[in-house]
Amino acid sequence: MNPILELDNVHYRYPGQPDPALRGASLSVPAGSKVAIVGRNGSGKSTLFLHCNGILRPHSGTVRVGGRPVTYDRCSLLDLRRRVGIVFQDPEDQLFSASVAQDISFGPLNLGLDGEEIRRRVQVAAEMCEITELLNRPTHAMSGGQKTRAALAGVLAMDPEVLLVDEITGSLDPWMRRQILAIFDRLVSSGTTVIMATHDMRIARGWADMVAVMDAGRVLATDRPDAIFADRNLVELITPEDEW
């Protein structure tokens, strides 16, 4: 299958930081796959994500989406951000409106869609994330799991081809985590590519069909979960053996 997302030897250093965050990260993600990115804190997972929708621009190396290198003019960035959506770790950082319905409508409005279509998308995204009954509730009165799903709906309403999810399952209870994974499965079966950064090895082993291991700003290996977890030395790098 053709890769939908490719990073080729990407280097990046945050301004004012002595050490680079990415030192030649390369990754190739086939369309329609479920990818888990694992790696210790500070290994560069979030920085990698920010390169995928053009928030950060690599100092060297290239990012390709759908086979074409990313360009950084206004117009192509808007198109890129429609195709590649990111759900951030803390939903508080993403929900800017006190009305859930209005927050979800933000992305589709920026795409320049008309009112009828936006209303439809808000409804579909809310149904997919099972928050229809919360649409008119205030954001600040919702639980953590509800906020996470609202933030997810805000991204899904833009109908992305690639969904990047930055470690959102860590703060969810096991039932909520299962519910979120079920949502991702439905997305994948309708053709979306889902890439999730996670510390949860059960998700990496059981849910993903491809695992990428990151360490010190590089992707060390990308393979099927059973192949990755067969390599003791590799997995020892990111997690103690009794946590596999």
Next chain:
Amino acid sequence: MQIIDRYAYSSRARVVDPMYKAGLALLVIVLCLVLDRPMVGLLAAAWMWGLATYWGGLPVLLFGRVLLAEAAFLLLTVAGVAVSVSTIPPAIGWSWNLGPLWVGCSPASLETALRLATRALGGTAAMNFLALTTPLVDLIDALRRLKTPALLIDLMTLVYRFLFTLLESLTRIHTAQESRLGYVNLSRGMSSAGVLAGQLFVDACHRSRRLQIALESRGYSGELRVLPAEYRRDRWLPWLGAGIVASLFLARVIA
């Protein structure tokens, strides 16, 4: 503030166009000021209480409790109008001699005070009606439709949203400090409060940076555009407003 916010969200009248509710509240305030009769103010307050309770589904006594809290301030202000202090005994009315001073009130000053109090009461009740049936997001929505500059709207949206987030941060940091005896005595308390304020500022800065990234990821281009909510515009609503206005005029004629 949070209690009013919660009631506003759960109000039955929330689905009604905020423009209409704000218009009604403004009209009542203006009429209370212009018609200027105690009966008008009292009737307006009764209307607003009734609407918030029966239309909005608010607990009957809640409106009264909110109004009572505000009435305390009102009484303090009005007392200054009703009672006058002078060095010579007033010619009319009632007065008490306190050393060199005469404290007293006259029928005229009492009437002025009564007018002032009822006028303010009617206006306050109208504002309460609006606040208890209309959450701020809906009011911002109405302001947007009234072509308020986008910058102001965006600021209001963000301030309102992050008020609660910052409040949460504040509670969290405060609890963390307290659990390590940060407020054990006055001087430690002062120093902890200083650290808390500073930390809150840093927290807000980081938060705004992360918000910016998250917004850009959803195609933000300098304006927080959202789809206006849909409201109910019942046909009988204007008639309700007209009825209230007519009754206030009637009260003015009779009283």
